[in-house]
Amino acid sequence: MSRIGIFDSGVGGLTVQRAVLEAVPTAGTVYLGDTARVPYGTKSAETVTQYSLRNARFLARHEIDLLVVACNTASAVALPALREALSVPVVGVVEPGARVAARASRIGRIGVIGTQGTIASGAYQAAIRRERPDATVVARACPLFVPLAEEGWTDPRDEVVRGVVRRYLAPIREAGIDTLVLGCTHYPLLWSAIEAELPGVELVDSARAIAADVRERFGGAGPASGEHLFFVTDTPESFLAVAGRFLGRPVLTAEHVDV
C-alpha cells in the first residue's frame, strides 16, 4: 500500500487529494495545510520556497512514498528545491495541468489563470511551451477569485460573481483561446461562472490532471483502504469547518503542528 504526502497553503489542496483518491482509492494520505501562513499566491518565490521546504520535511517524516505539491504557487516556484531536499519523488500540479491543456487545445491558443505568484513565475507558460512549442499562451492573475470562492460567492447568476469573472477573463476571452487552465485549487469552485463567460472553451483542472499522473505511478484498482491523516499550522477549527466540503468526505480530526 502506498502512502502519499500532500501539502497546500491551506484547505484548497483537499480538492487535489479528492481527485487523487478517486484515481487511487487504495492510497493512504498525510495532508498538511499551512493555514497559519496562507495564502502563498501573494508572496515572494523565496518565502514560498522556504515554507514549502518546511512542509515537505514535516511530511517526509511520515514515511511517504510520494510528495504531491497541491498548491499551484508552490508547484510553480519551489519544485526544484523540493526535489533536491527530498529522497522521495515530488510531483506538482503545474506540469500535469500544462500537459493536459497542451494536448486538449485544437488551435494552440491556451489561457492560464492563477494567483499573482503562479502567473508571475511563468511556470505554466513555460511548461505549456515545452509540450507544444508553437502554442500561444495568455496568462492572467485573478486575485479576487480565492476570496470569492471562500465567501461562497460562486453562483454564475450572481451579479458580483459575474462582474468579477467577466473583468478578469475579458483579455483571455479577447485572445480567442480554446482551452483554459484553472491554475489554483480554489478556481474549480467557480467552474460554472467561468464556463458561462467563456462558452466553448475547455476548462482544465490541474487537480484531475495530477491525479491521472499519480494513478499511472501507483495503479488505480483496489478498495479504499488507506489511513488519512490531516495536519494544519493554524488551529484546526476553521479547517475542519470546511474540509469535508473540499474533500467530498468527512474530515473529523486535524492536528495542529508548528513546522
Added chain:
Amino acid sequence: MSRIGIFDSGVGGLTVQRAVLEAVPTAGTVYLGDTARVPYGTKSAETVTQYSLRNARFLARHEIDLLVVACNTASAVALPALREALSVPVVGVVEPGARVAARASRIGRIGVIGTQGTIASGAYQAAIRRERPDATVVARACPLFVPLAEEGWTDPRDEVVRGVVRRYLAPIREAGIDTLVLGCTHYPLLWSAIEAELPGVELVDSARAIAADVRERFGGAGPASGEHLFFVTDTPESFLAVAGRFLGRPVLTAEHVDV
C-alpha cells in the same frame, strides 16, 4: 525625541503611521510589516497572538518608547499578551476607534466592519459598550474589502465595487446606525464607496483615532525630524511598490527580517 514602534500584518499599517506622523511630526518610527504571514484577519486568535508577540519583541529591540499595534485584528485579540510581554506602553487601534465612535453617535446605534478575526473577537463591540453601555452595536465581517482595496478596485461608480459594498453593508444599513467604525486599515481606501452606500452615516477611521491618542501622549508640535525605518518579513519588493501610496511619502528602502 520619541521613537514609536508600529507593526501590522502587512502594508496597511502605514496608513496608521501616516496619521501618527501628521499628529506627531517630530516622532521617529520603526515599522514592521509581517508580509510573509499576512493576512491576520482570517487566522485564529492563538496564531495572531503568537505572530504579534514575535513582531513586538523585534521592535522592542529598537529602543522604542511606545508600541502602536496598527493591525485591527492583532489589536482585537493580542493586546493583553503584548502588554504583559513588553516594558513599554502598548496601544492598539480598537479602543481609540471605539471611543471616537461612541462619542460621535447621536442615537447610540453604531456599526463596526472589519476582518473575520476582528469581528469574531467582539473587541470593538465590547469597547464601544464600555464607553456607552446603552449603545446598540451591529458588526459585520467584510472579507472581500481587503482584496478589493489591494486590487485598486475602489471607485464607487464601479459596478463590482458597488455590488460588493452594498451586499456587505445591507444589514448595517437596515439597522439604522448613524456611525460606522472602519475597523481594518484597508477600509479607508473604500471610503467613498462606503459613504455612497450609507448616506448621512459618520465614518470613523481608527487610524485617525489612535493618532489623536498618540499626540496626547507625546505632544504634537515641532518640525519633522525623526528617522523612519521599515522592516518586512517577506522580500521587500512588493512592499516598496505600494508603501509610498499608503504612507503618503516616499519609502525608499525596507529591510527583510525573519522574526
